[in-house]
Every structure is written in structure tokens, then in C-alpha cells.
Amino acid sequence: MQPSYPSANRFLPITLSEAGLFFTKRTMDNHVFEGVQSRISGITTGFLAPVFFASIGLHLDVAAFTSIPLFLAVLIVSAVLCKLIGAGLPAYWIGLSGKDSLIVGIGMSGRGAVELIIADIALRAGLFSHPDPTPAIVANLFSAIVIMAVVTTLMTPIGLRLIASQES
Numbered sequence: 001m002q003p004s005y006p007s008a009n010r011f012l013p014i015t016l017s018e019a020g021l022f023f024t025k026r027t028m029d030n031h032v033f034e035g036v037q038s039r040i041s042g043i044t045t046g047f048l049a050p051v052f053f054a055s056i057g058l059h060l061d062v063a064a065f066t067s068i069p070l071f072l073a074v075l076i077v078s079a080v081l082c083k084l085i086g087a088g089l090p091a092y093w094i095g096l097s098g099k100d101s102l103i104v105g106i107g108m109s110g111r112g113a114v115e116l117i118i119a120d121i122a123l124r125a126g127l128f129s130h131p132d133p134t135p136a137i138v139a140n141l142f143s144a145i146v147i148m149a150v151v152t153t154l155m156t157p158i159g160l161r162l163i164a165s166q167e168s
Contacts, residue, residue: 056116056146059123064140064147071137075148080155083108102163110156112149119145 025033064072088105092098119142122128128142137144 052120053116056120059142060146061140061143064143067136068140068144072144072147075144076151079148079152080109083111083152099163099166103160106156106159106163109152109159112153115149116146119149 023033023036084102084105086105087108088101091104092101096104123142128138130139
């Protein structure tokens with residue numbers, strides 16, 4: 001019997017993420033850094049990012065809007081509140097004004113790509129497998145997370161513009 005080895009695909013995102021940690025201007029010559037960054041950014045923003053977001057969209061079931069609207073609303077509100085509290089409150093504690101702290105909290109709500117990456121990893125790991133019988137929330141959980149990420153990302157510039165336009 002031959003030994004079973006884990007797939008390299010399972011470790012690839014972690015390995016690439018760790019490699020990205022060492023890709024800074026401090027670890028290499030500025031000329032080399034900018035050359036590599038210019039070559040890579042075209043591929044990532046022009047090809048890989050759209051393919052990733054399209055693959056997420058293929059798994060999206062818009063029936064989540066009608067199947068679990070209350071859960072979806074609670075998820076979106078709690079996501080915004082957690083970002084406001086988790087980022088805005090520490091910003092206030094370190095001395096930023098109330099308005100600036102609110103801007104930090106609202107700005108953090110726009111981190112939908114991170115949520116999509118985590119949701120995609122969870123989907124591929126089988127964490128969204130459906131028990132039998134499948135409750136509506138479980139059946140639409142992945143879609144709810146994707147919708148929450150998109151909504152909070154789209155709300156962020158609107159919220160920032162509203163707060164920034166107010167007089168101090």
C-alpha cells in the first residue's frame with residue numbers, strides 16, 4: 001500500500017501568502033521590487049482577481065435574498081457593527097477624534113475581499129456541506145456570506161463620503 005500525501009493545492013494559498021510577507025521594499029532592492037511588482041500586478045489584477053471573483057459568483061445562490069432575508073439582514077448589520085467596534089473603538093482609544101474613529105471603522109467594512117477569500121477556503125474545505133435535512137440558513141450560508149461581503153464593500157464608500165462631508 002502506497003502512502004497518501006496531501007494535495008499541494010491545500011498548502012498553496014498559505015505558501016503564497018507567506019511568500020508575500022517577504023516581498024517588501026525592505027527585503028530587496030527597490031529597483032527589483034518595483035520590477036517584480038509591475039509584472040505581477042498586471043497578472044493579478046487583470047486576470048487572477050477577475051477569475052477568482054467569477055468563481056465565487058458561480059457558487060452564489062441569489063435565493064438567499066428570499067429564503068433567509070432576516071438572517072441576511074442580521075449578518076450584514078452585525079458585520080458592520082463588529083467592524084465599527086473592532087476598528088473604530090481602538091482608534092478612538094489611541095486618540096483619534098470621534099469622527100476619525102468612525103471613518104476608520106467604516107473604512108474597515110470595505111474589506112469584503114478578505115471575507116470572500118475565507119469563505120472560498122471554507123467552501124473548498126467542505127465546511128458548507130449540507131446535513132440532511134438541510135435548514136434554510138445552512139443551505140444558503142455561503143451565499144449569505146458572499147452577499148454580506150459585497151453589500152458591506154459597496155456601503156463603505158457611501159458611508160465614508162457621508163461622514164467625511166459632515167462638518168466637524
